Amino acid sequence: MQFIVDQQVEDIEMPENLKLNTFLKEFHSDCPHTECSFGLYGFAFGQSPFPVPKIVQEALIKNVGKGAYAAVPGIPELRNAISRYNKHYFGMDIAPERIYVGPGTKELIFNLLEILHGTVILPTPAWLGYLPQIRLLKKNYHMLPARANQKISPTDLKKLSLRLQDRQKILILNNPHNPTGLLHDRLELEEIADVCREQNIIVISDEIYAQTTYDFSKFVSMGKIYPEGTFVTNGLSKSHAAGGYRLGYVIFPHHATDLKRQFKKILATVYTAVSTPIQHAAIAGFEISKEMDEYFDVTRNIHQIMGEYTYHALSAIEGIKTTKPDATFYLLADFNAFATELQKVNINTSQKLSEALIVHPYHTAIVGGDSLVLERTDFSARIAYVDYDGAKVYQNYLDNKPKLSSERIEFVKNNAPKVVAGIEMICRFFKDIRKESWNNSQTQKNSMVTSS
Ligand SMILES: Cc1ncc(COP(=O)(O)O)c(C=O)c1O
Numbered sequence: 001m002q003f004i005v006d007q008q009v010e011d012i013e014m015p016e017n018l019k020l021n022t023f024l025k026e027f028h029s030d031c032p033h034t035e036c037s038f039g040l041y042g043f044a045f046g047q048s049p050f051p052v053p054k055i056v057q058e059a060l061i062k063n064v065g066k067g068a069y070a071a072v073p074g075i076p077e078l079r080n081a082i083s084r085y086n087k088h089y090f091g092m093d094i095a096p097e098r099i100y101v102g103p104g105t106k107e108l109i110f111n112l113l114e115i116l117h118g119t120v121i122l123p124t125p126a127w128l129g130y131l132p133q134i135r136l137l138k139k140n141y142h143m144l145p146a147r148a149n150q151k152i153s154p155t156d157l158k159k160l161s162l163r164l165q166d167r168q169k170i171l172i173l174n175n176p177h178n179p180t181g182l183l184h185d186r187l188e189l190e191e192i193a194d195v196c197r198e199q200n201i202i203v204i205s206d207e208i209y210a211q212t213t214y215d216f217s218k219f220v221s222m223g224k225i226y227p228e229g230t231f232v233t234n235g236l237s238k239s240h241a242a243g244g245y246r247l248g249y250v251i252f253p254h255h256a257t258d259l260k261r262q263f264k265k266i267l268a269t270v271y272t273a274v275s276t277p278i279q280h281a282a283i284a285g286f287e288i289s290k291e292m293d294e295y296f297d298v299t300r301n302i303h304q305i306m307g308e309y310t311y312h313a314l315s316a317i318e319g320i321k322t323t324k325p326d327a328t329f330y331l332l333a334d335f336n337a338f339a340t341e342l343q344k345v346n347i348n349t350s351q352k353l354s355e356a357l358i359v360h361p362y363h364t365a366i367v368g369g370d371s372l373v374l375e376r377t378d379f380s381a382r383i384a385y386v387d388y389d390g391a392k393v394y395q396n397y398l399d400n401k402p403k404l405s406s407e408r409i410e411f412v413k414n415n416a417p418k419v420v421a422g423i424e425m426i427c428r429f430f431k432d433i434r435k436e437s438w439n440n441s442q443t444q445k446n447s448m449v450t451s452s
Contacts, residue, residue, distance in 0.1 A: 008135070008136060008138055009136070011135060012132045012135045012136050013132065024040070024044070024358065024365055031360050031363065033360060033361070036360060036361070036363055038363075038418070039363070040358065040363040040364065040365050041363060041364040041365065041387060041418055041419075041421060041422030041425055042365050042384075042386075042387040042418070042422075043364065043365055043366045043367075043381075043382075043383045043384050043385070043387065043422055044365035044366055044367050044382075044384060045365075045384060045386070046178065046329070046330065046367075046382075046384050046386075047241075047243060047386065048237075048238055048241035048243075048299070048329070048386065048390070049241070049386045049387075049388055049389070049390030049393075050241040050295075050299050050302075050390035050391070050394055051241065051390060051391050051394070052240060052241055052242045052245070053240060053241075053284075053285060053291065053292060053295045054291065055284045055285075055289065055291050055292070056236075056240060056242065056281050056282070056284045056285045057281075058284070059280055059281040059283065059284035059285075060277055060278070060280070060281035062280075063276070063277045063280035063281060064277050065277075066276045066277050066280060067276070068276060069272060069273055069276070070273040070274065070275075070276045070279055071273060072264050072267050072268045072272065072273050073099070073100040073101060073260075073264060073267070074099065074100065074101030074249070074273070074274065074279060075101075075276070075279050075280070076096065077280075077283055078101060078279045078280075078282055078283050078286070079096035079097075079099045079101065080096050081282075081283045081286040081287050082094075082096070082099050082101075082249050082286050083095065083096045083099060084286070084287070084288060085286040085287070085288065086221075086251070088288045089210075089211070089216075090210065090219070090221045090223075090224070091224065092221060092223055092224055092251075094223075094251050095254075097260075098251055098252045098253075098254060098256075098260075099249050099250070099251055099252075100249065100250050100252070100260070100263060100264075100267070101247065101248070101249045101273075101274050101279065101282075102247075102248055102249070102250065102267065102271075102274060103246040103247065103248070103271060103274050103275075104235060104237065104243075104246045104247065104248045105206065105208055105233040105234065105235045105237070105248035105249075105250075106129055106133075106248075107246075107248070107271070108233055108248050108249070108250045109129075109130070109133065109172075109204060109206065109233055110133045110137075111263065111266050111267065111270070112204055112231055112233075112250065112263075113133060113134065113137055113139060113170070113204075114137060114266060115259070115262050115263055115266060116168070116170055116202060117166075117167075117168055118139075118166050118167075118168035118169050118170045118202065119139070119140040119141065119142065119164050119166040119169050119170070120134050120139050120140070120141040120142070120169075120170045120172060121141070121142055121144050121157070121160060121161070121164075121169055121170065121171045121172070121201070122134065122141055122142070122143050122144065122172050122373065123143075123144045123145075123146060123152045123171075123172065123173070123174075124143045124144065124145050124146065124372070124373045124374060125146065125150075125179055125180065125332060125369075125372040125373055125374050125380070125382075126172070126174065126372060126373040127174055127178045127179070127206070127372075128367070128371050128372065128373070130172055130373075131373055140166070142160055142164065143373065144156060144157060144160055146180075150177075150180045150182055150323050150332065151182060151184060151188065152173070152184065152188075152192055154191040154192050154194070154195045157171070157192060157195050157196075157199075157201075158195045158198075158199065161195065161199040161201060162199070167200065168200055168201075168202060169199065169200065169201045169202070170201070170202050170203075170204060171192075171196060171201050171202070171203045171204070172204050172206065173192070173203050173204065173205045173206065173222055174205075174206040175189070175205060175206075175207060175210075175222065176207075176209040176210065176212065176213055176219070176326060176327030176328050177209075177327075177328070178209065178328055178330055178382075179330050179331075179332050179367070179372050179382035180323040180325070180330070180331065180332040181307065181323055181324075181325025181326060181327060181328045181329075181330045181331045181332070182323055182325065182326055182327075183213055183218060183219065183326035183327050185218060185220065186220045186225070189220060189222055189225045189226075190225055192222075192226075193222070193225045193226035193229075196226055196229055197226070197229070201229070202229050202230075202231070203222055203226060203229055203230045203231070204230075204231050204233065205221065205222035205223060205230050205231065205232045205233070206233050207221060207222070207232055207233065207234045208233065208234055208235060208237060208238050208239075208248075209238050209239075209327050209328045210234060210239070210327075211238070211239035211296050211300065212238060212239065212299070212300050212303055212327045212328050212329065213300065213326060213327040214300060214301075214303070214304035214307070214325075214326060214327060215326070216296075216300065218326070219327070223251055227253060227254060228253055228254075228255070229253060230253060231250055231251065231252060231253065232250065232251040233248060233249070233250050233251075234248065234249060235247055235248025235249060236248070236282055236285055238328075239296065239299075240285045240295075241299070241390070242285070245278050245281065245282070246274070246275075246278070247274055247278050247279070247282050298394060298397055298398065299394070300327075301397065301401075302393060302394070302397055303327075303328070303329045303385075305402065305408045305411055305412060306329065306385040306386070306388075306412060306416060306419060307325045307328075307329065307331065307385060308408065309385075309408070309409060309412040309416075309419070309420075310322075310331060310383060310385040310419065310423065311323075311324050311325065311331055313420075313423045314331075314333055314383065314423060314426070317426070317427045317430065319335070319337040319338055319430065320333055320334065320335060320337070320426075320430070321333070321334040321337070322334065322383070329384055329385055329386045330382050330383065330384050330385075331382075331383050331385075332372075332380055332381070332382055332383075333366075333380065333381050333382075333383050333426075334379070334380045335353070335379040335380065335381065335430070336378065336379045336380065338379065338430055338433060338434075339377075339379055340437075341433050341434055341437035342379060342433060342437075344436075344437035344440050344441065345433060345436050345437050345440065347433075348377065349368075349370065349376045349377055350368030350369035350370050350371075350374070350376060350377070350378060350379055350380070350381065351368055351370060351376065353366075353368055353379055353381070354366055354367070354368040354381070356429070357425075357426070357429055361425075361428075362425045362426075362428070362429050363425070364422050364425045364426060364429070366381040366382065366383060367381060367382040367384075368380075368381050369381060385416075385419050387416065387418045387419055387422065388415055388416035388418065388419060392415070393415045393416070396411075396414075396415055397411075
């Protein structure tokens with residue numbers, strides 16, 4: 001029996017984050033060199049390293065017996081808690097009826113793209129999750145490349161929008177941003193919102209990293225700036241280190257009653273509701289409490305310390321430019337200054353660069369440019385600085401909070417030795433590339449001299 005798969009499914013590729021596992025297995029075979037028994041330096045996985053907050057774990061255990069189906073948009077206690085959470089942390093008054101809970105924001109973004117008519121505007125670089133969804137839904141889309149500052153330019157947004165024929169357009173805004181770690185501030189969001197109002201652009205504002213903003217007072221939700229046209233998504237995955245719980249939520253614009261009805265139909269048709277015990281556990285994560293407040297505070301401070309170190313250490317390497325993260329646990333490193341040297345040793349694409357870095361003696365995993373919706377030949381990469389034991393580091397931070405800059409550097413050296421060593425490996429790799437490419441050109445020159 002031969003099974004025929006629909007063409008649009010054939011056409012999409014495995015999402016890059018899942019491809020990464022296969023790639024690492026394929027290229028990082030167990031190394032015979034004893035000094036390489038550490039495995040690899042993991043800058044590739046975008047996962048919070050901390051334990052799920054204790055009060056969330058306890059709530060899950062307590063509610064494990066709740067086997068009944070939940071209401072489609074989520075249980076009322078959870079929608080109420082999310083409403084209070086948004087008021088407390090983001091200063092937004094959101095009626096619980098505007099909040100729909102789903103199995104992760106990835107699914108909710110997919111469902112939104114499914115029901116909203118319009119051409120999608122995808123700013124790049126971008127999180128690797130959006131594009132396969134847009135392709136699967138066969139939606140029209142256009143990229144909006146960032147300017148040199150790696151942010152969305154309102155002027156470029158307007159220019160692009162004027163070229164599009166659609167009555168309605170959908171901008172995917174990811175703030176704070178994966179992979180650059182940058183935050184669009186209030187003023188920048190206001191300028192984007194002005195264009196969106198004028199051009200009838202709806203915004204899906206993916207704010208999954210909001211709580212990780214290092215100077216939290218700087219975070220402003222697009223839901224506050226452009227409430228009439230923004231769908232805000234957020235959830236447990238990054239702020240609560242609970243990606244595996246699969247729980248996210250979307251806030252609808254206040255007048256979107258009919259749209260909510262359509263959305264509910266889709267949810268009911270596709271997955272009914274999020275697991276009931278998980279919803280009860282999530283209440284503990286969204287209720288305002290001393291425990292959660294401390295958790296957000298400690299985890300964002302540790303991300304900041306690791307980010308500062310990674311930024312300074314990478315930018316100290318001649319030729320490497322990186323974004324200076326305001327949030328998240330990522331930065332974007334630009335290796336394009338090495339393009340000529342890389343090409344000389346047959347590394348012509350970002351995929352090839354990732355492969356060259358994962359093999360002996362470097363054993364360093366990064367996410368290369370084409371996985372970030374950049375050109376295949378763009379030698380930029382996302383560096384996730386989370387390769388450490390989150391539970392231990394959390395406790396060490398509480399025991400002795402590093403304040404001075406020298407103490408913060410010491411903290412990284414003591415608590416995240418693989419981050420430190422991985423950056424040294426990247427440095428060594430590019431030194432070797434320079435040497436090898438120079439040797440290659442010398443050999444070429446010599447052979448030209450002997451043959452002439
Ligand atoms: C920008 C961004 N949005 C959404 C997600 C997925 O979130 P969820 O686990 O809620 O589906 C991720 C996860 O890596 C992400 O980086």
